[in-house]
Amino acid sequence: MGSLPVRTARVERALKARRTATNHAVTGLAIASTVVVLAPLVAILGYLIFKGASSLNWAFFTHVPAPVGEGGGGMANSIVGSGVILGLASLLGIPVGIGAGVYLAEYGRGRMIGNIVRFTADVLNGVPSIVMGVAVYALVVSRQQHFSALAGGIALAIMMVPTIARTTEEMLATVPHSIREAAFGLGIAKWRTIVSISLRTASPGIITGCMLAFARVAGETAPLLFTAFGNQFWSFNVNQPIAALPLQIYVYALSPYDEWHRLAWAGALVLIALIMVSVTLVRVFAARGMLKGGN
Amino acid sequence: MDELKQETQSTAEPANGAGPIAMRQMQVAAPVAAAAKTGGEMPPSVVRTFLQGKSSGRWADGAFSGVMLLCAMSIFFIVALIVFVLVMNSNESIHAFGWHFFVGRVWNPVSGRFGALPFIWGTLVSSLLALAMAVPLALCVSIFLLEICPLPLRAPISFLTELLAAIPSVVYGLWGVFVLVPLMRDHVGPVLERVLGWTGSFAEPNFGVGLFTASVILAVMIFPVISSISRDVMRAVPVNQREAALALGATRWEMIRIGVLRNARIGIVGSVILGLGRALGETMAVTMVIGNHAAIAKNLFAPGYTLASVIANEFTEATGDLYLSALIEIGLALFLVTIVVNAIARLLVWAVTRGNTARHA
Numbered sequence: 001m002g003s004l005p006v007r008t009a010r011v012e013r014a015l016k017a018r019r020t021a022t023n024h025a026v027t028g029l030a031i032a033s034t035v036v037v038l039a040p041l042v043a044i045l046g047y048l049i050f051k052g053a054s055s056l057n058w059a060f061f062t063h064v065p066a067p068v069g070e071g072g073g074g075m076a077n078s079i080v081g082s083g084v085i086l087g088l089a090s091l092l093g094i095p096v097g098i099g100a101g102v103y104l105a106e107y108g109r110g111r112m113i114g115n116i117v118r119f120t121a122d123v124l125n126g127v128p129s130i131v132m133g134v135a136v137y138a139l140v141v142s143r144q145q146h147f148s149a150l151a152g153g154i155a156l157a158i159m160m161v162p163t164i165a166r167t168t169e170e171m172l173a174t175v176p177h178s179i180r181e182a183a184f185g186l187g188i189a190k191w192r193t194i195v196s197i198s199l200r201t202a203s204p205g206i207i208t209g210c211m212l213a214f215a216r217v218a219g220e221t222a223p224l225l226f227t228a229f230g231n232q233f234w235s236f237n238v239n240q241p242i243a244a245l246p247l248q249i250y251v252y253a254l255s256p257y258d259e260w261h262r263l264a265w266a267g268a269l270v271l272i273a274l275i276m277v278s279v280t281l282v283r284v285f286a287a288r289g290m291l292k293g294g295n
Numbered sequence: 296m297d298e299l300k301q302e303t304q305s306t307a308e309p310a311n312g313a314g315p316i317a318m319r320q321m322q323v324a325a326p327v328a329a330a331a332k333t334g335g336e337m338p339p340s341v342v343r344t345f346l347q348g349k350s351s352g353r354w355a356d357g358a359f360s361g362v363m364l365l366c367a368m369s370i371f372f373i374v375a376l377i378v379f380v381l382v383m384n385s386n387e388s389i390h391a392f393g394w395h396f397f398v399g400r401v402w403n404p405v406s407g408r409f410g411a412l413p414f415i416w417g418t419l420v421s422s423l424l425a426l427a428m429a430v431p432l433a434l435c436v437s438i439f440l441l442e443i444c445p446l447p448l449r450a451p452i453s454f455l456t457e458l459l460a461a462i463p464s465v466v467y468g469l470w471g472v473f474v475l476v477p478l479m480r481d482h483v484g485p486v487l488e489r490v491l492g493w494t495g496s497f498a499e500p501n502f503g504v505g506l507f508t509a510s511v512i513l514a515v516m517i518f519p520v521i522s523s524i525s526r527d528v529m530r531a532v533p534v535n536q537r538e539a540a541l542a543l544g545a546t547r548w549e550m551i552r553i554g555v556l557r558n559a560r561i562g563i564v565g566s567v568i569l570g571l572g573r574a575l576g577e578t579m580a581v582t583m584v585i586g587n588h589a590a591i592a593k594n595l596f597a598p599g600y601t602l603a604s605v606i607a608n609e610f611t612e613a614t615g616d617l618y619l620s621a622l623i624e625i626g627l628a629l630f631l632v633t634i635v636v637n638a639i640a641r642l643l644v645w646a647v648t649r650g651n652t653a654r655h656a
Contacts, residue, residue: 023546030439033432034452037522040515041459044470051473099366107360108367117367119641124374126569126637127630128576130603134610134626135377138384158373165370191359219463222578222603226610246465250579253469261473268466275461 045272052269055262060270065232065248068257075267077234081149081243085228086218088153088238093160094210098199100161101168101206106194118169121162132158133223141227149235149242152228156217163216167209171202211282215275221246245271377630385624387617396624402589402605404614409621411628413589417599421506421581422574424595425513430567432514433521441529442551453526460519468583471512476503476584479511484596501596502586509585509599513574521570524644528562529555531648565643572636576629578603602629 059074066073100117108114136155141147175198183193199206221244224230229241230251245267252264382389388396392409399410440453480503487497487507497507532555540554556563586598587608602625613619 019546019549023548026438026548026551027443030435030443033435034439034444037432037436037459037518038452038455041455043474044462044466047470047474048466096366096369099363100370103360103363103367107363113367117370119638120374121370122641123634123637124370126572126576126640127377127633128578128603130576130578130606131377131381131626131630131633134606134623135380137610138380138623139376142384161373162370165367189356191356194359215461219465221463221465222607225607229611246463246579249465249469250583253465253472253583264469268469271463272461272466275463276458279461 048265048269048272051262051265052267055266056269060263060266064234065263068260071259073263075243075245075248075263075270077231078243078245078248078267079270081228081231081235082218082245084149084236084238084242085152085156085224085244086214088150089156089160089217090210090214091157092153093157093213094164096157097161097164097210097213098168098206100165101172102194102199104165104169105172106190106198118166121165125162125166128222129155129159129220130222130225133226136223137226144239146239147227147229147241149228149238149240152224152242152244153238155223155227156220159217159220159223160213163213164210167212168202168206171205171209172198174205175201208282211278215279218275218278219246219271221250225250374634378627381623381627381630385620385627388620388624391617392621396621397628400591404609404618407615407617409617411602411621411625413591414600414602414605414625416591417506417585418575418601418603420595421509421513421585421599421601422571424507424510425517425574426567426571428510428514429518429521429570433518433566433570434525434563436518436522437526437529438551438555441526442547442555456519456522459515460523464516464577464579465583467512467516467580471508471580471584475512476508479503479508488596495593496595498594498596502598504584504586504598505596506585506592506599507595509581509601510595512580512584513577516577516580517570517573520573521566524566524569525559525563528559528566528644528647531562532558559647562644562647565640565645565647568636568640568643572633572640575636576603576633578607582607 057074059072060076061074061079062076063072063074064077065075100121104114104118108117132155136151136158140151140154144151179197179201180193183197184190224244224247228244228247230247231241231243233243235242249264249267249271252260252267255261388409392399396409397411397415399408400412401408401410402413403409436456440449440456444452480501484497484501484503484507488499488501491497536554536558537550540550545553581601582604585601585604587600587604588598589600589605590597592599606622606626606629610619610622613622
């Protein structure tokens, strides 16, 4: 009986030491894994800048691809082509996405149909991009009997819609109800309230959402493989195959020529710079509230 | 009446777009509605005339809500259209092979025999291996960022981990081909073979391209998905759960285990499944480093093939209708599988985040 408290104290001390040790071990593990995870990021970006910057030159932005062995050449047509495809995708995808988001936030809140649409959008968001490519091929390309920039734009637009719909909905949900009620109280029609008050108040967030969706599809290659297809020459015709930066990087990366590998690195650097610059710019502006519509 | 008028004015103020953000209080509706009903003369206001202009008429409201409904329905329409188009175009292959398509081991376009089992194997092995690598790391990073990391470092580190998600797939592939593949071939591969060679899963020859390299790239690519969603889920755990654990004398790790991980476990599983969905359909980076060889091998260094990469590689070269429809059937299978996986994951994540917001509100 007399020895029991002593033992308990010793056991307690040992237990305490073990618990503290576990705590420190887990803390160390968490810090270590954060470092491990950031390593590939640093490795990729570092290598990209190192390899890409040394291959970038003026010709890259002004010339079309040169034949093998000829040296020089650039990706001017791919940059423009990417712009055309992304422009088409934004034109088709952004209005529909915002519309769907407005419906979810302003009409479908708490209703069965709203929940189903929301769920479908989330699920559609996770569908692999290559499947979009196959579907648009079957839908557009095989009907038209030729690849086209329009088909590429449609594939990317389909990918933009669910993302934009969900962010628009979330942003509209942050608009206080009292503002809408004030508008209704003034006898303003519901649609006018949504357009001039809800959407306008939420516009910085919605613009950010659109830019993020844009950045996400800007680097997509898989849906363009058999829709836009790629092109070695200038093309501005939306009904014809068109070059795109990610496609050109893919083709050049798997080619056996050193010259083309260098161009692939340069292309990747330009692509990633475009994406990162747009995302960070939008973040900065949105944070400062500079994107509020109008005044 | 005067009071009501004042009320209307003050609530109308934010409609101007001046400073609506700070307003949080609800239920101002009653007095405002009353003011509108009694039709008391409101002072002429530029804002109101502007907003009311061109807006009266019920048809405008109806048309607007109709258009918005149409936009929302387009999401259903897209899903239905994709299913319809894929089924129609893979008809030939579905009829020719039936269910044997998914258990056939031979993929030979020349003799017209198409079995998708090697691709299913490659997809499953590479995705599961990627999960095995990414999940522990992602959970550790989430815990670090939420519970351990000093506040000033929190935002920059989470921004950096999200940058990983912003890198396009093709750039990962490019990096994989020129950096990761040689690294795997010359440095990591031999070590793994010496340590784990006895399992038979890490055997020579090791060309650098293969299932294992693809899994490593996949792990890096799905990490941001798992990390950000599991962080959302952990953040949704009420603070008093943490405080209760600490008050009972728990160490920080015990608090995380009892207070956070146990409460968030369903949502964490959801985030992992979401990562799986991403891994199953990832195309470009995998295609560039997996070796593209339709075979079922136990050796992880052996080249493989996935559902997504066979489509990417062979679609434009497919000759003959049966070949093309077999590839489209693979696309259909991939679509259905990812739909199911994502649906399960979303339900699990919602189960956690929804329940909590409801309890808090």
